[in-house]
Amino acid sequence: MSFASPRDAVHKPRELWIGAAQLGPIARDEPRDAVVERLLKLLRQGAEYGCELVVFPELALTTFFPRWILDEGGDGPISGDTTELDSYYEVEMPSVATQKLFDEAKRLSVGFCLGYAELTPPDSAGVRHRYNTYVLVGRDGEIEAKYRKVHIPGHEAHEPWRQFQHLERRYFEESPDGFQVHDAFGGKIGMAICNDRRWPETYRVMGLQGVEMVLIGYNTPLNYAPDPSQNPLAAFHNHLVMQAGAYQNGTWVVGVAKGGIEEGVESLAQTAIIAPSGQIVAQATTIGDELITARCDLDMCDRYKKTLFDFDRYRRPDMYSVITDPTAKSLVDSVARDRPDFDRLTQGDTP
Amino acid sequence: MSFASPRDAVHKPRELWIGAAQLGPIARDEPRDAVVERLLKLLRQGAEYGCELVVFPELALTTFFPRWILDEGGDGPISGDTTELDSYYEVEMPSVATQKLFDEAKRLSVGFCLGYAELTPPDSAGVRHRYNTYVLVGRDGEIEAKYRKVHIPGHEAHEPWRQFQHLERRYFEESPDGFQVHDAFGGKIGMAICNDRRWPETYRVMGLQGVEMVLIGYNTPLNYAPDPSQNPLAAFHNHLVMQAGAYQNGTWVVGVAKGGIEEGVESLAQTAIIAPSGQIVAQATTIGDELITARCDLDMCDRYKKTLFDFDRYRRPDMYSVITDPTAKSLVDSVARDRPDFDRLTQGDTP
Numbered sequence: 096m097s098f099a100s101p102r103d104a105v106h107k108p109r110e111l112w113i114g115a116a117q118l119g120p121i122a123r124d125e126p127r128d129a130v131v132e133r134l135l136k137l138l139r140q141g142a143e144y145g146c147e148l149v150v151f152p153e154l155a156l157t158t159f160f161p162r163w164i165l166d167e168g169g170d171g172p173i174s175g176d177t178t179e180l181d182s183y184y185e186v187e188m189p190s191v192a193t194q195k196l197f198d199e200a201k202r203l204s205v206g207f208c209l210g211y212a213e214l215t216p217p218d219s220a221g222v223r224h225r226y227n228t229y230v231l232v233g234r235d236g237e238i239e240a241k242y243r244k245v246h247i248p249g250h251e252a253h254e255p256w257r258q259f260q261h262l263e264r265r266y267f268e269e270s271p272d273g274f275q276v277h278d279a280f281g282g283k284i285g286m287a288i289c290n291d292r293r294w295p296e297t298y299r300v301m302g303l304q305g306v307e308m309v310l311i312g313y314n315t316p317l318n319y320a321p322d323p324s325q326n327p328l329a330a331f332h333n334h335l336v337m338q339a340g341a342y343q344n345g346t347w348v349v350g351v352a353k354g355g356i357e358e359g360v361e362s363l364a365q366t367a368i369i370a371p372s373g374q375i376v377a378q379a380t381t382i383g384d385e386l387i388t389a390r391c392d393l394d395m396c397d398r399y400k401k402t403l404f405d406f407d408r409y410r411r412p413d414m415y416s417v418i419t420d421p422t423a424k425s426l427v428d429s430v431a432r433d434r435p436d437f438d439r440l441t442q443g444d445t446p
Numbered sequence: 447m448s449f450a451s452p453r454d455a456v457h458k459p460r461e462l463w464i465g466a467a468q469l470g471p472i473a474r475d476e477p478r479d480a481v482v483e484r485l486l487k488l489l490r491q492g493a494e495y496g497c498e499l500v501v502f503p504e505l506a507l508t509t510f511f512p513r514w515i516l517d518e519g520g521d522g523p524i525s526g527d528t529t530e531l532d533s534y535y536e537v538e539m540p541s542v543a544t545q546k547l548f549d550e551a552k553r554l555s556v557g558f559c560l561g562y563a564e565l566t567p568p569d570s571a572g573v574r575h576r577y578n579t580y581v582l583v584g585r586d587g588e589i590e591a592k593y594r595k596v597h598i599p600g601h602e603a604h605e606p607w608r609q610f611q612h613l614e615r616r617y618f619e620e621s622p623d624g625f626q627v628h629d630a631f632g633g634k635i636g637m638a639i640c641n642d643r644r645w646p647e648t649y650r651v652m653g654l655q656g657v658e659m660v661l662i663g664y665n666t667p668l669n670y671a672p673d674p675s676q677n678p679l680a681a682f683h684n685h686l687v688m689q690a691g692a693y694q695n696g697t698w699v700v701g702v703a704k705g706g707i708e709e710g711v712e713s714l715a716q717t718a719i720i721a722p723s724g725q726i727v728a729q730a731t732t733i734g735d736e737l738i739t740a741r742c743d744l745d746m747c748d749r750y751k752k753t754l755f756d757f758d759r760y761r762r763p764d765m766y767s768v769i770t771d772p773t774a775k776s777l778v779d780s781v782a783r784d785r786p787d788f789d790r791l792t793q794g795d796t797p
Contacts, residue, residue, distance in 0.1 A: 107573050180478040184647055245765050248754070273765040291755065295646030295694055296766045303768045330722055332693060335724055339690030342648055343684060372679055402672040403599070403644065412772050414596050414624040415647045417654045419770045 106145070109394045111280050111308065114141035114149040115349050117366035119383030120357030123158045130156050133384055134196055134209075135232065135435040140386045142203040147234065148280055149386070152366075153210040153227065153244075153312035156193070157183045159353070160212075162316075162360055162388070164253040170275060171406040173265065175236045180266070184214035188230055188238070201236030202311035206280060208232070209290060213243070222291030229265045229286045229312065240277040242286035243270035246294055257320045258376040259360050275306035285346075289313040293336050295343070296418070303406065305394045309346055311337065314353045315363040329363050333396040334375065342373035345390045345399030355382040371396045457496070460745045462631050462659065464735045465500040470734030471708030473614035474509045478543035481507050484735055485560075486534035486550055491737045493554040498585065499631050500737070503704040504561040504578065504595075504663035507544070508534045510704070511563075513605040513667075515614045515712055524616065531617070535565035539589070541579055552587030557631060557747075559583070561663040563617070564594070580637045581664065582630060593630040593637035594621035597645055608671045610711050633744040640664040643701065644687050646694070647769070653695030654757065658744045662688065662701045666714040680714050685726065691714035693724030696750030697780060699706050699744045706733040722747045749783040 106112065116137040121130055134151060140148035154160075160183040167175030188211070189197045200207055213228040224373070227244035247269050249261030274297060276285045285301035287309070292311045301309060315333060315385045325332070341348040347370060354364025366379035368389040377387040400406075459461065472481055479629040485502060491501040505511075511534045512538030539562070540548045551558055564579040578595035598620050600612030625648060627636045636652035636659070643662045652660060666684060672674045676683070686700070692699040698721060705715025717730035719740040728738040751757075 199726065210512075245762050248758055267760065270765075275761075290760075293694065294761070296769060299646060300766055300768050303771075315648060319754070322749050324749060325723070325754070328725070332724065335686070335690055335693060339646070339686055339694075342686060343644065343690075372676070373683065374679070380622070398673050398675060403670070403676070409597055409599065409641075410645070410647075411596050411620065411624075412770050414621075414771045415651055417651050418647060419763050419766045420654075 106390075107392065109392060110150065110282065111282055111347075111391045111393055112246065112320045113148045113308075113349055113368060113389050113391050114142075114144065115351045115366050115368055115387050115389075116141065116144035116149050117351055117364060117381075117383075117387070118152055118155060118353045119355040119381075120362075121156075121158045121353070123358055125158070125250045127156055127190075131192055131196055131329050133222045134207075136356050137384060137386050138196065138199060138203065138207060139203060141388070142205045144388050145444050146205055146388055148206045148208065150310050150351050151210060151312065152351045153229075153314050154212060155210045155312065155353065156185070157212070158358060159314045159360070159362075160248065162358065163258040164260055164262060165266075168197050168253040170252050172225045175342065180297045181214065184212040184225065186214050188213070193385070197236045197332075199230060200232055200234070202224065202291070206232050206234045206239075208286065208310045208312075225267055226270065227263065227288055229288055229310070231277065231284065231286060231310070233279065239279045240275065240284075240286070240388070242275070242288070243272055244288040244291060245270045245297070246274060248290040258318065259316070261316070261320075274300045274304075274349070276301050276306045280308075282307040285309045287311045289315065291299075293332070295336075298340035298344045298346065298348075302346060305400075306344065307396045308391065309340070311348060311350045312353075313363070317361045317363055318388045330365055332370075333363055333365060334367060337367065337369050338373040338375070341371055342368045342399065343404065345371045345396045345404050347371060347393070347396070352379070354379075362384055371399050447626050452577045457741075458743065460632065460743060462499065462698075462742045462744055463495075463739065464659075464698075464700055464719060464742050465497035465737050465739050466717050466719055466728070466730070467492065467500050467502050467700055467704045468715060468730045468732075468734075468736045468738070469503055469506060469704045469785070470706040470732075471713075471787045472507075472509045472704070474511075476509070476711055478507055482509075482543055482546055482638065485547055485558075488735060488737050489550055489554065489556060489558060491548065492739070494558045495737070495739050497556055497739055499557045499559065501661050501700050501702050502561060502663065503702045504580075504665050506663065507536070508559045508563070508705065508796055509709060510665045510711070511712075512600065512617050513610040513709065515613065515616075517601075519604040521603050528672045532565065533564040535576065536563050537567070539564070543567065548583060548587045548641050551585070555585045557583050557585045557713055558591075559637065559661045559663075576618050577621065578639055580661070581638055581652060582628065582635065582637060582661070584630065590637075591626070591637070593626070593639070593643060594623055595639040596621045596624060596648070599641040603620060609669065610667070612667070612671075625651045627652050627657045631659075633658040636660045639674065640666065643691065644683070646687075646691065647692035649695045649699075653697060656751075657695065657697050658747045659698040659700065659742065660691070662699060663704075664701065664714070665704045668712045668714055681716055684714055685718060685720075686720065688720050689724040689726070692720045694721055694748065694755065694792050696722045696747045698744070698747070698753050700721060705730075738758055 165180040
């Protein structure tokens with residue numbers, strides 16, 4: 096491997112050369128080693144293109160296992176035989192299977208961001224925790240930062256009426272850590288995972304920490320059982336939220352899919368690299384393993400951060416208190432369908 | 447005027463029939479009476495189409511006067527002869543010129559939302575306040591609610607280098623009231639004005655109050671002097687933020703422009719009615735006075751509010767504290783361009 100590419104000649108100081116490594120399906124019985132070989136291929140391709148950082152999607156080492164009930168079920172916590180369930184989690188990182196990826200990153204001097212299911216060692220109370228996790232690995236092959244998913248979608252108990260399950264709320268705890276921004280790769284880098292990207296708070300919490308690039312991996316089924324009217328809008332919504340998050344915070348966003356038809360479930364692809372203007376500057380055109388790249392000028396963030404979205408000058412934090420108010424719930428509950436003024440307002444229509 | 451339209455036969459209980467009344471330019475010397483005649487024409491057209499509520503844009507009674515320095519200028523507050531400046535404000539509502547609009551609304555049983563510059567009576571300290579204001583008027587011709595703009599864009603002092611001024615921060619105070627949601631027109635209605643629509647907090651603060659429709663008027667020049675690279679994106683950004691705000695809060699959004707070339711300054715048109723799905727269901731195709739309409743099913747909000755964006759189930763208010771933290775400023779200031787790790791991370795590129 097050599098860097099006889101034109102990168103060194105043209106690379107600008109505040110540019111970050113990014114590879115977004117979309118993955119196609121991972122079969123339920125596909126061994127870790129085989130998956131890691133796919134990741135290595137994409138990492139090497141990234142190195143050839145001069146990338147400094149290659150971003151893999153959420154849960155990039157296994158099939159999307161929350162689509163099955165894998166324990167005894169019931170309303171309570173995980174119980175019974177958890178052998179298969181546990182097999183999808185990593186108990187250390189690097190693990191035996193992923194060590195190759197760390198070694199190759201160091202050899203190539205290409206960092207990466209990797210999503211996986213994390214099963215922690217027992218805490219002081221003897222409890223092991225399960226998180227949906229991202230690690231950011233530097234160009235020296237060392238872990239620079241870890242992020243655990245804050246917004247966990249789906250449901251807690253087995254719901255047999257669904258064509259497939261989305262048991263993330265059974266298999267993952269909500270992050271206790273929140274959104275941090277890290278000095279890495281010459282910029283301010285943040286991470287988010289899948290459903291996080293639909294919440295404006297995700298980008299804003301990092302935007303207020305000066306984030307310049309948000310890395311987001313996702314697995315998004317094209318069939319949303321609770322409301323199928325959203326199905327044809329999946330691709331639109333995916334880009335809408337990431338483009339708005341980028342623009343409204345003056346940050347780059349790298350959205351990376353695991354797409355295609357995995358174990359009979361079709362998921363969104365459309366991996367995209369989005370500029371602080373909200374513009375999509377690179378987009379995947381397949382539903383399989385595919386690397387897309389962009390040269391991201393981190394100084395472009397200031398075009399928005401120092402003008403229209405100069406937070407210090409224009410934001411009104413004193414007007415936003417309900418956003419962090421844990422009792423806001425009651426406000427929503429008070430929406431009454433049978434409003435006293437409803438009749439008054441809808442009558443008088445007839446001449 | 448009669449309602450021999452098919453509306454009564456087909457109007458569903460939770461539908462709100464909306465007219466978005468885009469305005470073309472208003473000349474600097476155009477009298478209020480002439481403007482009100484234009485508004486009356488659009489209101490009557492709305493009635494003919496069966497609308498229950500017609501939404502006018504921001505500052506719908508006058509030219510967009512913050513494009514000129516109209517007092518003595520300087521860094522301090524407004525000073526010197528304010529005769530022309532004051533002439534653009536309303537000191538009461540209804541005023542003599544707008545009374546006709548209120549009377550016609552009552553006669554037709556069509557509510558409206560109207561943007562104007564408000565100059566208050568002296569407060570207890572003898573101070574008169576200037577706000578960029580919206581009023582919501584019921585089908586009985588009575589004011590139901592008032593909103594004052596929270597996010598004031600532009601600048602405080604005359605900046606002669608600009609092709610035209612954007613002195614909103616000189617001529618308007620920030621709202622001390624914030625975003626409220628009102629039981630009106632059979633639903634939960636909120637208001638916002640122009641720059642407010644670019645901030646996700648605007649929609650979220652109302653979303654947490656169960657808002658089902660947000661009315662937004664705007665005057666948006668196509669030339670953004672601080673960063674002209676944003677100019678070709680004006681239309682994209684306009685729809686992006688309103689569509690994201692609608693989707694992320696499961697609410698209808700009605701965005702109404704004053705567009706066209708006014709006193710030599712070209713402004714965005716593209717008035718749009720946006721569903722809780724984020725889809726644009728109606729859009730203006732001219733840059734002048736134009737009424738667009740939509741039958742808005744307020745129950746559609748629940749498709750999002752009760753599924754993907756079930757706030758009580760999925761939001762993490764404890765993770766958002768920086769959003770309402772007035773000291774968040776310091777976090778952004780701490781973004782250093784000369785990071786200690788920058789050299790380490792960007793070196794080692796060469797083989």
